Amino acid sequence: MNITSKQNIIVTGGAGYIGSHICKALAAENYTPVTLDNLSGGFEKLVKWGPLEVGDINNKIWLTDIFNKYSPLAIIHCAGLISVEESTKKPEIYFRNNFHATEILLDAMRKAGVKHIIYSSTASVYGNVTENVIAEKQITSPQNPYAESKLKAENAIHKQPKEQNDFSAVILRYFNAAGADDKSETGELHNPETHLIPLAIIAALNGTEFTIYGDGSVVRDYVHVSDIANAHLLALKYSISNNGVQTFNIGTGQGFSVIEVVRTIEKLSGKTLNLKFKEPRAGDVPKLVADVTKATELMSYKPQHSSLNNIIKTAIAWHQMDSLTINTTL
Numbered sequence: 001m002n003i004t005s006k007q008n009i010i011v012t013g014g015a016g017y018i019g020s021h022i023c024k025a026l027a028a029e030n031y032t033p034v035t036l037d038n039l040s041g042g043f044e045k046l047v048k049w050g051p052l053e054v055g056d057i058n059n060k061i062w063l064t065d066i067f068n069k070y071s072p073l074a075i076i077h078c079a080g081l082i083s084v085e086e087s088t089k090k091p092e093i094y095f096r097n098n099f100h101a102t103e104i105l106l107d108a109m110r111k112a113g114v115k116h117i118i119y120s121s122t123a124s125v126y127g128n129v130t131e132n133v134i135a136e137k138q139i140t141s142p143q144n145p146y147a148e149s150k151l152k153a154e155n156a157i158h159k160q161p162k163e164q165n166d167f168s169a170v171i172l173r174y175f176n177a178a179g180a181d182d183k184s185e186t187g188e189l190h191n192p193e194t195h196l197i198p199l200a201i202i203a204a205l206n207g208t209e210f211t212i213y214g215d216g217s218v219v220r221d222y223v224h225v226s227d228i229a230n231a232h233l234l235a236l237k238y239s240i241s242n243n244g245v246q247t248f249n250i251g252t253g254q255g256f257s258v259i260e261v262v263r264t265i266e267k268l269s270g271k272t273l274n275l276k277f278k279e280p281r282a283g284d285v286p287k288l289v290a291d292v293t294k295a296t297e298l299m300s301y302k303p304q305h306s307s308l309n310n311i312i313k314t315a316i317a318w319h320q321m322d323s324l325t326i327n328t329t330l
């Protein structure tokens with residue numbers, strides 16, 4: 001039974017950073033986002049735009065019940081473990097939670113007749129790249145268990161049985177998600193936090209030391225989380241009208257170095273960061289910038305919120321407002 005009059009979209013990991021922004025974007029388009037989350041890395045307080053079902057996507061019986069309850073039009077699959085460092089210490093947990101759980105989800109979808117899935121993948125599947133910008137046809141070469149588990153999940157999606165004629169999937173390889181909702185209704189909240197922008201902002205606001213690994217020249221493509229959320233609306237539209245599996249990069253096509261990010265945070269926060277430089281981290285690729293031509297041409301993807309100033313401005317506003325204690329020591 002469909003328990004709401006609007007179309008339901010299941011968002012796994014909807015209590016997380018990216019998933020909660022996707023829920024807001026779905027609600028604005030009159031869908032009902034139904035969050036499935038075990039709250040291992042997410043927060044109940046970020047689920048504001050639809051129901052929350054607390055549970056683990058490794059539980060096939062629970063998934064089947066949920067699919068029967070909501071008759072979802074599609075699944076947006078963001079749930080996963082996200083720490084590269086942790087994945088090197090506990091790889092088996094990453095393969096179970098990111099890869100096997102995706103297989104379970106696909107199986108439950110097939111049995112319930114749910115035909116569309118949008119999958120949160122990552123630019124880290126490309127590994128060490130020397131190209132100036134990276135297109136989807138680039139050979140993948142994951143350098144850590146996190147990236148490997150995400151690529152295995154992509155492959156599981158590609159392997160869906162051929163007899164599922166009307167099955168469609170869109171794999172979105174995000175580059176560096178950053179920024180926060182422009183009304184601070186949701187934002188980045190990881191515990192522990194490991195990402196550059198929130199860590200540097202928290203250090204600036206608290207007046208604590210901030211560590212840069214290497215000389216600060218590492219370049220990344222920072223894409224505003226609201227642009228990522230909007231890319232899911234486009235992907236949903238695309239998957240409903242096209243069968244098969246497509247993969248798209250979601251970035252901006254422009255890269256910024258760590259030093260450029262840090263200087264922008266100083267400029268917009270009005271604080272000077274107390275910088276400390278340490279040895280570069282093993283496996284830190286010097287440059288990762290997206291070629292977004294495919295998403296632009298096939299889905300009319302066009303980032304609107306991703307200027308570095310807007311990313312930092314919205315992130316600062318979120319961190320100034322948020323009262324949760326965030327562990328910045330890891």
Ligand SMILES: NC(=O)c1ccc[n+]([C@@H]2O[C@H](COP(=O)([O-])OP(=O)(O)OC[C@H]3O[C@@H](n4cnc5c(N)ncnc54)[C@H](O)[C@@H]3O)[C@@H](O)[C@H]2O)c1
Pocket residue numbers: 012013014015016017018019036037038039040041042043055056057058077078079080081082097101120121122123150173174175176177178189190
């Ligand atoms: N943040 C980034 O820059 C980035 C970049 C590329 C890809 N991604 C991908 O995007 C997705 C979301 O990332 P995020 O930054 O929002 O992370 P997040 O930790 O904020 O959100 C992930 C959510 O998944 C939930 N979850 C984890 N395992 C689960 C399980 N077995 N069952 C139910 N819920 C589970 C967590 O509780 C959390 O709410 C992840 O799949 C990640 O790999 C993120």
